[in-house]
Amino acid sequence: MTHRLTVLGTGYLGATHAACMAELGFEVLGLDVDPDKIARLRRGESPIYEPGLETLLKKHVATGRLRFTTSYEEVAEFGDVHFVCVGTPQKKGEYAADVSHLDQVVDSLAPHLRRDCLVVGKSTVPVGTAQRLAARLRRLAGGRVDLAWNPEFLREGFAVNDTLHPDRIVLGVAGPRAEQILREVYAPLGEVPIVVTDFPTAELVKTAANAFLATKISFINAMAEVCEATQADVKQLSKALSYDERIGGRFLNPGLGFGGGCLPKDIRAFMARAGELGADQALTFLREVDAINMRRRARMVDLARDMVGGSFRHRVVGVLGAAFKPNSDDIRDSPALDVAATIGQEGGAVTVYDPVALDNARKAQPTLSYAESALSASRDADVVLLLTEWQEFVDLDPHALGRVVNRRNIVDGRNALDATVWREAGWNYRALGRPQ
Structure with missing residues (x-):
């Protein structure tokens, strides 16, 4: 049987899922409440930057x-299988996730369902959400409607590849019918490990994965704090740790820390939900994970301030990077843009360049200045900050950049540059967690 698929919500997750399911051979209908976005998608234009x-x-x-x-x-x-891919952002003034968009989708879709179908949640949600939505669907829908929870594990910048070549598929189901349908949907992917489980376990897989990755990133950044206090080199420390197969090198890159639309809000929502369930003590360590991550931003500002003599007033600062990570135009909770804005608030004349995130950055931080190249952003700068590790920045010629700046001061917020090369080119090079 060939299922017809729908995707409700066409943001980062939904647009990617819809396009990839079509690539696998399915007929797909995507839905969004934003008519301008739908008009762009009908022209084949992506609403986000994703390679x-x-x-x-x-x-x-x-x-x-x-x-x-x-x-x-x-x-x-149209649809036999409806994938729900709307966002679950952090509530304003709280740690908890806002699942109102999910509720709105279910409330809008369910009354129109008149035949057997499967609704599949892919959004990251607090544990217990699927069970609640399953009951809501049964109450509102006219036909036989099953629910499944199928969390996504996409990396921004690699989302298409991660969808078409996943490392695992998790199916949270309440019965064999939902499992069979989803196995048929994902059969074109070939041999992929499939974990079939209940609703709460499927929900926890995604939040636990993000919590673990955030913890690993914050661990190496905590070691960077210790390295700064002891004049040790966190880059070499990380390299040595990476050879231990129990630890590995992925997500062990010291620097400015994590941001984006997933890790920060997901670990906070995880803590909030654990508190509601009376299991808050199990996740108290995530508060320190979050705190370590935020301290890296403050430390970056401190290093830059020290380099320009203790104050940003009357100082020119070139910022390379606005997106929270390379190969993305996502500026949600971006450490790079946060650092740039903080320096601007302290009186620095900040000019930002990013290969793809400038439009989003301008909307979020209109008081900063923006340039169309790394050299333009760095012109007459008293200090240059590398805040997003785009390959374009890693490949910069330190001599060419040195000819346009006022002072050859650089702070490498991602430990992405070769310190020796830059120092030999006459730069005063500093990086988080590394000796002067």
Whole structure:
């Protein structure tokens, strides 16, 4: 049986999932409530920067395999399997996740469901959400509607590859019918480990994975704090640790810390939900994980301030990077943009350059200045800050950059540059967790 798929929510997750499912051979209908976004998607234009995504969108919009709509009625009539891919941001003034968008989707879709179908949640949610939504669907839907929870594990910048070549698939189901349908949907992917479990375990897999990754990043950054106090080199420490197979080198890169739309808000939501369940003591360590991560931003500002004589007033600061990570235009909770804004608030004349995130950065921080190249952003700078490790920045010629700055001061917030090369080119090079 060939299932017809719908994807509700066409942001980072939804647009990627829709395009990749079309690539696997399915007929796919995507839905969003934003008519401007739908108009762009109908032209094959990606709403976000994600390598390879726009190519797939254009390809399958042209074939007719991938379509987009704003109509829940059309989605309900078309789809056999409905993937829910809306965001669950952090609530304002709280740690908890805001799941109101999920509730709105279920409330809007369910009354139009008149035949057997499967609703599949892919959003990251507090444990217990799936069970609640399953009951809501049973109450509101007219046909036989099952629910499954199928968390995503996409890395921004690699989302298309991660969808088409996943390292595992987790199916949270309440019965064999949902499992069978999802096995059929994912069969074109070939041999992929599939973990079949209940709703709460499936929900916890995603939050636990993000909590572990955040902990690993913050661990090496805690070691960077110790290295700064002892004049040790965290880069060499990380390298030595990475050879231990029990530890490994992934996510053990010392620097400015994590940001984006997932790790920060997900670990905070995890703590909030644990508190609601009476298990808050189990996750108290995540408070320190979060605190370590935020301290790296403050330390970056301190290093830059020291380099320009103790105050940013009347100082020119060139900032390389605005996105929270390379190969993305996502500035949500971006350490790079946070550092730039803080320095601007302290009186520095800040100019930012990023290969793809400038439009988003301008909207979020309109008081900063922006440039169209690394050299332009660094012109007459008293200090240059590398805050997002785009390959373009790693490949910079220190001599060429040195000719446009006022002073050859650089702070490498990602430990991405070769310190020896830059120092030999006459730069005063500093980095988080490394000796002067």
